[in-house]
Amino acid sequence: xxxxxxxxxxxxxxxxxxxxxxxxxxxxxxxxxxxxxxxxxxxxxxxxxxxxxxxxxxxxxxxxxxxxxxxxxxxxxxxxxxxxxxxxxxxxxxxxxxxxxxxxxxxxxxxxxxxxxxxxxxxxxxxxxxxxxxxxxxxxxxxxxxxxxxxxxxxxxxxxxxxxxxxxxxxxxxxxxxxxxxxxxxxxxxxxxxxxxxxxxxxxxxxxxxxxxxxxxxxxxxxxxxxxxxxxxxxxxxxxxxxxxxxxxxxxxxxxxxxxxxxxxxxxxxxxxxxxxxxxxxxxxxxxxxxxxxxxxxxxxxxxxxxxxxxxxxxxxxxxxxxxxxxxxxxxxxxxxxxxxxxxxxxxxxxxxxxxxxxxxxxxxxxxxx
Amino acid sequence: xxxxxxxxxxxxxxxxxxxxxxxxxxxxxxxxxxxxxxxxxxxxxxxxxxxxxxxxxxxxxxxxxxxxxxxxxxxxxxxxxxxxxxxxxxxxxxxxxxxxxxxxxxxxxxxxxxxxxxxxxxxxxxxxxxxxxxxxxxxxxxxxxxxxxxxxxxxxxxxxxxxxxxxxxxxxxxxxxxxxxxxxxxxxxxxxxxxxxxxxxxxxxxxxxxxxxxxxxxxxxxxxxxxxxxxxxxxxxxxxxxxxxxxxxxxxxxxxxxx
Numbered sequence: 073x074x075x076x077x078x079x080x081x082x083x084x085x086x087x088x089x090x091x092x093x094x095x096x097x098x099x100x101x102x103x104x105x106x107x108x109x110x111x112x113x114x115x116x117x118x119x120x121x122x123x124x125x126x127x128x129x130x131x132x133x134x135x136x137x138x139x140x141x142x143x144x145x146x147x148x149x150x151x152x153x154x155x156x157x158x159x160x161x162x163x164x165x166x167x168x169x170x171x172x173x174x175x176x177x178x179x180x181x182x183x184x185x186x187x188x189x190x191x192x193x194x195x196x197x198x199x200x201x202x203x204x205x206x207x208x209x210x211x212x213x214x215x216x217x218x219x220x221x222x223x224x225x226x227x228x229x230x231x232x233x234x235x236x237x238x239x240x241x242x243x244x245x246x247x248x249x250x251x252x253x254x255x256x257x258x259x260x261x262x263x264x265x266x267x268x269x270x271x272x273x274x275x276x277x278x279x280x281x282x283x284x285x286x287x288x289x290x291x292x293x294x295x296x297x298x299x300x301x302x303x304x305x306x307x308x309x310x311x312x313x314x315x316x317x318x319x320x321x322x323x324x325x326x327x328x329x330x331x332x333x334x335x336x337x338x339x340x341x342x343x344x345x346x347x348x349x350x351x352x353x354x355x356x357x358x359x360x361x362x363x364x365x366x367x368x369x370x371x372x373x374x375x376x377x378x379x380x381x382x383x384x385x386x387x388x389x390x391x392x393x394x395x396x397x398x399x400x401x402x403x404x405x406x407x408x409x410x411x412x413x414x415x416x417x418x419x420x421x422x423x424x425x426x427x428x429x430x431x432x433x434x435x436x437x438x439x440x441x442x
Numbered sequence: 443x444x445x446x447x448x449x450x451x452x453x454x455x456x457x458x459x460x461x462x463x464x465x466x467x468x469x470x471x472x473x474x475x476x477x478x479x480x481x482x483x484x485x486x487x488x489x490x491x492x493x494x495x496x497x498x499x500x501x502x503x504x505x506x507x508x509x510x511x512x513x514x515x516x517x518x519x520x521x522x523x524x525x526x527x528x529x530x531x532x533x534x535x536x537x538x539x540x541x542x543x544x545x546x547x548x549x550x551x552x553x554x555x556x557x558x559x560x561x562x563x564x565x566x567x568x569x570x571x572x573x574x575x576x577x578x579x580x581x582x583x584x585x586x587x588x589x590x591x592x593x594x595x596x597x598x599x600x601x602x603x604x605x606x607x608x609x610x611x612x613x614x615x616x617x618x619x620x621x622x623x624x625x626x627x628x629x630x631x632x633x634x635x636x637x638x639x640x641x642x643x644x645x646x647x648x649x650x651x652x653x654x655x656x657x658x659x660x661x662x663x664x665x666x667x668x669x670x671x672x673x674x675x676x677x678x679x680x681x682x683x684x685x686x687x688x689x690x691x692x693x694x695x696x697x698x699x700x701x
Contacts, residue, residue, distance in 0.1 A: 100541065155468065233560060240551050244537045246506050247603075250530045251555035298542045298587040 079201045081319050083217045084333060087197075087273045088285050088311035090224040092293075093231055094266050095286035096307050099294060100242050104287045105160065106263070109148065109167035110141040111270040111282040116174040117141070118271070123181070129203070129215065134271050141267025142260060144170060197276045197329045216276055223272040230265050231304070238262060239300065277330040284334035285311060292337075292344035295351045310340045368408045371398055373417055373436040376428045389426045456518070457482040457611050457642035458503065463512030465495070465502045471510075472498045474666040482517070482610075483640050485633055485656065486670075487647040490663035491686050496646040497533070499663065500613045504530055516611055526555055529609035533616055534596045539588050546571055546584040548599055552606035567606075574602040577635070578628050594625030601632055612636060614645045618652070630656055653677055 098104055117140030121133045144166055151162040200216040212218065231238070237258050241248035245255040266286075273282045293306035317340075318333030325332065346353050375398065379388040387393060395405045409426065412418040417432030428436065458480035465473040473495040480486050488496050501507045503514050505521060516524035529552070549571040550563045557563060575581045578598035583591070591599065597617055604612055617629050633656065636643055647653060653660055653673060660677050661670035664685040669676040 236554055236557070236562060237559065239543070240554055243541045243543065243548070244532070244551070246501075246504075246532055246536060247530065247551060248554075249506055250504055250525065250528070251551075252525050253554070253559070294542065298589060299544070300542045303542050 076201045077319075077323075079214050079217065080197055080329065081316055083200050083214060083220060083276060084197060084315035084319055084329070085312045086217065086220045086224050087276045088289070088315040088333070088337075089308045090220060090227050090269050091273050091282060091285035092289040092307040092311035093227045093304060094262070094269055095290040096293065096300075096304050097238055097242060097262060098266065098286060099290045104291075105163050106145065106148070107266065107270065107286040108283045109144050109163045110263075110267050111274060111279040111286075113144040113167045113170035113174075114138070114141050114267060114271050114274060115279065116170045116177075119174045119177045123177075134219070134268065137271040137274075138264060138267040140170065141270060142264050144267075145260070145263045196278075197333075200276060216272075220272050220276065223269055227265060227269060230261070234258065234261065277333060281330045281334040284337050285314070288334075288337035288341045289314060292341040292348075295344045295348040298350075310344075311337070314340050365408060365411065368398075368400070368404070369412055369415075369417070370436075370439045372408055372412055372426075373428060373432050374440060376418065376426060377433060377436040377440075380428065380433075386425070391424050391426065394426075455481060457484075457516065458644060459513075459515040459518075460499075460503060461513045461515075463499070463502050463514070464510045465498050465507060465512075466510045471665065473502060473509075476512070476663070476667045478661055478667060478670060480611075480642060480644055480659070482642050483637065484659040485637050485643045485645070486659040486661060487645050487653050487657040487673075488661045488663055489647055489650060489653060489682075489685070490668075494664040494685065496663055497615055500530070500615055500644070500646060504528065504613060526607075527610045529604035529607035529612045531600045531604045531612065531614040531617055533619065534593065534600055539591065539596060541588065543588055544584070545575070545580060545586050545588055545591070545599055548588055549574055549602045549606055552603040555607060570606045571602070574605040577605060577632060578602045579624070592622070594621040597621050597625055598628055601629060605632070610641050612641060612643045614643065616646050616648055619648060650682070 095107070098107055114137035117137035118133050120140075121130070121136035122128060125132050147166045148159070148162045151157055151166060152159045157165065197216075201214050203215045205212045205215040205218050237248070237253050240251070241253060241255040241258045248255045248258070270279075270282050270286075273285065277285065289310035290303070290307040292310050293303045296306055297303055314337035315333055318336035319329055321327075321336060322329040322332035344352065347355075349355060372394065375394070376389055379385050382388070388397070391405060391409060394400060394409075395402055398405075400408065409418065409420075412426075412432070413420065415432075416429055417435055418426050419429055420426055456479050458478065460476060460478040463473055463476045463478075464471060476495075476499060478499070488499060490496050498507065502509045502512070503521065505514075514521045516527055521528070546568065550567045552574075553563055553567040553570060557567070572581060572584060575584055578601050580595060580598050580602065583595065588596070588599065597619075601614075601617065604614070618626055621629070633643055633645075637658075645657070647657070654677060658673055659671065660673045662668040662676065662681050662685045668685045669681040
């Protein structure tokens with residue numbers, strides 16, 4: 073692995089973690105689509121700031137971009153508050169407007185510089201190591217890595233400092249307001265952080281993939297646990313795994329690193345969707361089938377109990393009869409009987425006929441009382 | 443004339459004073475010029491038909507929506523200065539119960555106001571939250587994830603969360619809505635306790651037939667205030683008819699439970 077590869081992966085991990093942390097709250101606040109809006113409309117800020125300073129690396133670009141992100145949030149809310157459009161429509165109206173202005177401005181006035189639409193949409197993390205940060209003649213590593221690390225620190229700091237306030241205003245904004253924490257203030261602080269993150273990540277992975285990194289790892293983490301601190305931790309881990317996995321997938325496929333990272337985050341989500349311990353599809357199916365067998369066992373012993381000592385007992389307790397009476401498939405009936413015998417609820421003194429044990433009788437009575 | 447209009451305004455006597463509160467949604471008045479005086483230490487029900495503005499009244503008092511006009515005093519001073527005196531139990535459908543957190547954590551949120559910005563809850567907050575959970579008989583579920591609670595348990599979590607605020611005025615929005623018998627008993631028990639301690643409770647309430655049993659004061663509302671005062675004086679068929687019009691769901695106090 074060359075030092076360039078290491079630098080790219082390091083940057084990718086930092087970008088992914090920086091995106092995943094605020095992403096958790098975006099998902100919880102049901103504002104996932106806002107990340108899409110912000111990551112596009114910040115382009116307008118970048119372009120306008122570029123016209124002022126004529127330098128793509130100037131810090132003013134980050135500030136202007138973040139300001140456009142917050143402006144997007146404000147415009148969406150203002151439009152939504154008029155009551156004439158729904159929130160999703162407001163988002164879809166605002167950001168293309170800002171984005172398209174930026175695209176036209178680039179085409180008209182910035183054609184000659186390195187600010188082209190492809191780079192904006194896809195980013196190019198592979199070139200990040202070429203843009204070095206040098207101070208007093210020393211090479212301090214890729215500039216993007218420094219910027220993104222600063223943003224990651226900002227995010228960690230923000231979440232640590234405002235953890236309690238963010239949590240309460242996300243869970244119950246009315247309570248937050250009643251307790252004297254202005255939900256609007258927290259909202260705009262948070263959206264500023266999201267905007268700054270989107271600006272930094274945008275440079276590395278482009279505007280579309282920022283959304284993948286902000287939403288997929290948190291959505292995957294949310295399926296895996298019910299504890300907020302753990303959701304944050306898992307989202308960061310999933311983000312980092314997507315970054316590294318994506319990098320190697322890109323090497324192997326000779327494809328875009330940013331694209332592979334976003335795909336990897338999708339794969340991580342899919343895995344969590346399928347295999348999450350409690351809410352995953354597999355766990356759910358297994359739980360359902362277990363409940364089905366459990367219920368069948370109860371039906372079996374209650375059926376046997378009801379017919380104990382009756383004239384038809386011989387008939388009713390035959391395994392074949394159970395299949396007809398309880399409408400069980402042959403295979404399922406065998407499975408249920410096997411399990412009932414293993415639990416010692418039922419015995420089969422002669423072939424094909426079942427009898428409750430004293431333990432099974434006890435169990436059937438308890439179940440019926442419930 | 444209702445008792446309010448004749449009562450002299452003695453400072454400190456009223457836990458809640460609402461003067462001329464008007465709330466409008468897009469120029470459509472939801473509450474018209476409502477005056478409401480709640481004496482300290484009473485359990486007051488706010489009743490009225492659907493759309494009467496009961497929830498809006500509470501939200502207007504608590505500054506959760508912007509009133510078009512009006513003034514709210516809590517113990518004689520503006521609500522803004524008295525926030526820590528007031529606790530609010532919203533309708534339990536107002537939050538997302540899939541939020542990844544535990545029962546204990548939600549109850550501790552009630553202490554956030556006392557903690558202020560940046561300070562984290564610690565052992566003391568946990569202790570108070572546990573004590574409140576015991577009052578609503580949920581101490582065994584403290585570690586439970588809130589997504590696993592029944593409706594009645596959710597309501598009791600909200601109640602416990604308000605209790606740890608140690609306020610002197612409690613606003614509750616339909617705490618009895620759709621809860622099980624055990625929860626209903628627990629809430630009544632908590633209301634009784636709060637009254638014993640001299641606290642004031644204002645409760646949006648739907649089931650008219652339980653008003654005389656659970657509350658001692660009542661406000662009857664339909665966009666404007668129809669009447670308010672002691673249950674025995676103002677909870678009359680005439681006033682209810684004024685509020686509910688022909689849709690009066692309940693005429694006699696011994697009538698069976700309407701839906």
